[in-house]
Amino acid sequence: MKKFSSFALTVLFILISLTGYIPNTNAQTLSNKKITGYKKVAKQFVRRALEDRKGYHLLKELTDIGSRLSGSENSIKAIYWAKQKMESLGFDKVWLQPVMVPHWERGNIEEAKIVLSKKYNGRKLAVRALGGSIATGKNGIQGKILSVKSFDELRAKKDQAKGKIVFFDRPLDQGLYSGGYGGVWSYRVFGPDSAAKYGAVGLLLRSITTKFDNVPHTGVTIYSGKVKKIPAVAVGYLDSDFLRMALKKDPNLEVNFKLNSKWFPDAKSFNVIGEIKGSEFPNQIITVGGHFDSWDLGVGANDDGTGSIQSMEVLDLFKRLNIKPKRTIRAVLFINEENGLRGAKVYGAYADSSPQKTIAAIESDAGSGTPRTFDIDSDSLTIAKIKTWLPVLNETGILQIKKGSHGADVGQIKSAKARIGYAPDGQRYFDYHHSDNDQFSIIHPREFELGSAAIATLVYMIDREGL
Amino acid sequence: MKKFSSFALTVLFILISLTGYIPNTNAQTLSNKKITGYKKVAKQFVRRALEDRKGYHLLKELTDIGSRLSGSENSIKAIYWAKQKMESLGFDKVWLQPVMVPHWERGNIEEAKIVLSKKYNGRKLAVRALGGSIATGKNGIQGKILSVKSFDELRAKKDQAKGKIVFFDRPLDQGLYSGGYGGVWSYRVFGPDSAAKYGAVGLLLRSITTKFDNVPHTGVTIYSGKVKKIPAVAVGYLDSDFLRMALKKDPNLEVNFKLNSKWFPDAKSFNVIGEIKGSEFPNQIITVGGHFDSWDLGVGANDDGTGSIQSMEVLDLFKRLNIKPKRTIRAVLFINEENGLRGAKVYGAYADSSPQKTIAAIESDAGSGTPRTFDIDSDSLTIAKIKTWLPVLNETGILQIKKGSHGADVGQIKSAKARIGYAPDGQRYFDYHHSDNDQFSIIHPREFELGSAAIATLVYMIDREGL
Numbered sequence: 001m002k003k004f005s006s007f008a009l010t011v012l013f014i015l016i017s018l019t020g021y022i023p024n025t026n027a028q029t030l031s032n033k034k035i036t037g038y039k040k041v042a043k044q045f046v047r048r049a050l051e052d053r054k055g056y057h058l059l060k061e062l063t064d065i066g067s068r069l070s071g072s073e074n075s076i077k078a079i080y081w082a083k084q085k086m087e088s089l090g091f092d093k094v095w096l097q098p099v100m101v102p103h104w105e106r107g108n109i110e111e112a113k114i115v116l117s118k119k120y121n122g123r124k125l126a127v128r129a130l131g132g133s134i135a136t137g138k139n140g141i142q143g144k145i146l147s148v149k150s151f152d153e154l155r156a157k158k159d160q161a162k163g164k165i166v167f168f169d170r171p172l173d174q175g176l177y178s179g180g181y182g183g184v185w186s187y188r189v190f191g192p193d194s195a196a197k198y199g200a201v202g203l204l205l206r207s208i209t210t211k212f213d214n215v216p217h218t219g220v221t222i223y224s225g226k227v228k229k230i231p232a233v234a235v236g237y238l239d240s241d242f243l244r245m246a247l248k249k250d251p252n253l254e255v256n257f258k259l260n261s262k263w264f265p266d267a268k269s270f271n272v273i274g275e276i277k278g279s280e281f282p283n284q285i286i287t288v289g290g291h292f293d294s295w296d297l298g299v300g301a302n303d304d305g306t307g308s309i310q311s312m313e314v315l316d317l318f319k320r321l322n323i324k325p326k327r328t329i330r331a332v333l334f335i336n337e338e339n340g341l342r343g344a345k346v347y348g349a350y351a352d353s354s355p356q357k358t359i360a361a362i363e364s365d366a367g368s369g370t371p372r373t374f375d376i377d378s379d380s381l382t383i384a385k386i387k388t389w390l391p392v393l394n395e396t397g398i399l400q401i402k403k404g405s406h407g408a409d410v411g412q413i414k415s416a417k418a419r420i421g422y423a424p425d426g427q428r429y430f431d432y433h434h435s436d437n438d439q440f441s442i443i444h445p446r447e448f449e450l451g452s453a454a455i456a457t458l459v460y461m462i463d464r465e466g467l
Numbered sequence: 468m469k470k471f472s473s474f475a476l477t478v479l480f481i482l483i484s485l486t487g488y489i490p491n492t493n494a495q496t497l498s499n500k501k502i503t504g505y506k507k508v509a510k511q512f513v514r515r516a517l518e519d520r521k522g523y524h525l526l527k528e529l530t531d532i533g534s535r536l537s538g539s540e541n542s543i544k545a546i547y548w549a550k551q552k553m554e555s556l557g558f559d560k561v562w563l564q565p566v567m568v569p570h571w572e573r574g575n576i577e578e579a580k581i582v583l584s585k586k587y588n589g590r591k592l593a594v595r596a597l598g599g600s601i602a603t604g605k606n607g608i609q610g611k612i613l614s615v616k617s618f619d620e621l622r623a624k625k626d627q628a629k630g631k632i633v634f635f636d637r638p639l640d641q642g643l644y645s646g647g648y649g650g651v652w653s654y655r656v657f658g659p660d661s662a663a664k665y666g667a668v669g670l671l672l673r674s675i676t677t678k679f680d681n682v683p684h685t686g687v688t689i690y691s692g693k694v695k696k697i698p699a700v701a702v703g704y705l706d707s708d709f710l711r712m713a714l715k716k717d718p719n720l721e722v723n724f725k726l727n728s729k730w731f732p733d734a735k736s737f738n739v740i741g742e743i744k745g746s747e748f749p750n751q752i753i754t755v756g757g758h759f760d761s762w763d764l765g766v767g768a769n770d771d772g773t774g775s776i777q778s779m780e781v782l783d784l785f786k787r788l789n790i791k792p793k794r795t796i797r798a799v800l801f802i803n804e805e806n807g808l809r810g811a812k813v814y815g816a817y818a819d820s821s822p823q824k825t826i827a828a829i830e831s832d833a834g835s836g837t838p839r840t841f842d843i844d845s846d847s848l849t850i851a852k853i854k855t856w857l858p859v860l861n862e863t864g865i866l867q868i869k870k871g872s873h874g875a876d877v878g879q880i881k882s883a884k885a886r887i888g889y890a891p892d893g894q895r896y897f898d899y900h901h902s903d904n905d906q907f908s909i910i911h912p913r914e915f916e917l918g919s920a921a922i923a924t925l926v927y928m929i930d931r932e933g934l
Contacts, residue, residue: 043644046642046643046644047642047643048642050641050642050643050644051641051642174517174518174913175513175514175515175517175518176513176514176517177513177517177862177863177864177917210913369837369892370836370837370892370894372839372866373866395644396644397644399839399840399866399867400866425836425837425892427837427911427913427914427917428911428913428914444894444895446641446677446894446895447894447895450644450894
């Protein structure tokens, strides 16, 4: 920290009064010479990532295994693939950290159709079980529809809910630059309980998506146990439009839907961890992670195969460029972010009680778009310090460092000095999210690889400049 | 501009010495109240653009007409479509500005194959004429291949060029965050002449692209007239890989390629111009434009149907929100950016000699990606002023205002106080550029529409705050 004489402090005070300028005494800018050197390294990370496309090819290998829902056979296959891959990349230490995870399976029956309607009888609706939904029984759940747009509207119409299927016809708000998800996710998570409370027998949820297609998006739903559990499905966006229209013409139509999803006892699983040991401060850990589990629709290429592979590639980029970190760089592939956060809790407890200190924990769980922002959760001096690195991070496409929220997993590392979220361009994110659309083919190699380079550059800056 | 007393100046001087802080005396920040108000308008632009997707649907209509190469029948159809559309959107004044444009047609023969090779005889290569290439004659151009990676290498091997076909096997440098195009475009533009100078009879150019597919990308090539004109084609990226490999195994193979492209006399065409008259300063013009011509491959959805439609939509967004501009806002769809810049020259001469003053000219010709940056070509005080608007522009996804280069068209408005380039995310730009890949389907509605909102917000800020 720069030290000011009392004279200078007086001058500062006068200036602040005059101009409103508040100098950040902590944010000592880097010398031009240092910046030049760091930019060179950043450009090398970018070049290696973009030319080699090594992470992109690893992501192809991973997604070829299939989806990776916690507790599934595939997830275990993928975990061993990742461990073997980290070993073959020559990380100093690779290990599996045991985690017990919830185990739910979708089953093979997901059907819905309109019944008891002259006009629309037999019309099928594209549906997918919400993650964790109970099954319906063989004959399915059937009832008239109570269509509402919000919890408030449901409460106002609670007397009409009994014996019906509630349809939350609430599109993601597309009129926002970002944040539309914030207005809908709670309907998926708490929708079934909110409807069951008033005697509803099932739940239809308009698919949470930014894409006008008919691919239903799943995601976790939670039963509190305080009310009867009712089965719940997402309805494709276009079929939700259809149902909305049909209900106008025939409010008394009924819908029948069938699920044979199933809950199993908790299953044994693992976080996958690999590290390169620091040469000077091996007990200072810079963690970079993504979550390794995915939903069981699609193959979780974007959510969050991307963050998992980028985390591995960050370490590999250090190796490819033959850069020896001073601090220990650790890639953590957290299991069970989607429906339990169990991996993050196990790792967080481990890290918080370790004699090693996590100085920064970076998560990539916002997709594979072009780099834009790092969101920092730390004290203001630390944020100010990271802001002085922006000219270096610019080389990778990062245009902004700001106070903000990180991924859910690194949030469990309470002792970390900084928790950081990598926030790339996300305009396409909810086109794919938790659905069959989340395939390898939607990953753009340059955008994806720039993410690896951006995170590697941030890790490098933390490694060299400390936090 | 804020005025400082001599005491304050002394204090400032001391502070500058102590901290290196140089206050920008021009960049008077906006009051919080003003910022709040402006942000509200920016959010409305975003909401209307994203919810209505009106520009996106207009782009569909435009690209349904087809490609719009200068001088083509399609380009004239599209020009009248745009004029009619601007009229139906209710702009105050709409007119066509006559421009004579070059007229070249690709013809219907574009073939290339390997001949006189035991191993590879008859192997076809995917080729497309470079824009402006002469035809080959019925029997095609045939010759051995001189493969080089640069002008320097060609010069070094000039004695081997006579009677041969030069193959510029020079991939776009993918190892850069951006700027790879800067290292290759001159080979397309000046390649034929550089090869003809040493007696070559034809030119093959590895397609300039970031996508590993086999779709050749065209673009303008220029004959100086000082050497013999030789025909020139782009070769698909994958077939360029094949040819590279084949030449290693059989350096004496020959290639035969055929084109029946044709030059015609200059044709009559038009810039399309529409405006909303300013209520207070009608003689101050804020121009927003894109180029309306495209290459004849694909449909020019990204390059530059995007910029053309965004320009129209900016005016329409003012109308949709019922915002009356104080200054005149003018959309200019420039014809012939791709192979002549004739429309820009005609418009520039008109604007520069008009009693009306162009205070800012914004071009969108960098594709349909998510907003990132406005590049400003103006004096430093003007740039500093625009920088103070960043908190407002942030609402639309803009994260950066910097000194930089604008589009080619607005560069012809020499009298403009500021020439501004809209610079969205461009990682996919050269996947599509000048090729059959440039289709409506590659436009992402949210990313595209945010461009309209970002430009509308900048126009609004210039309108309210002046420049």
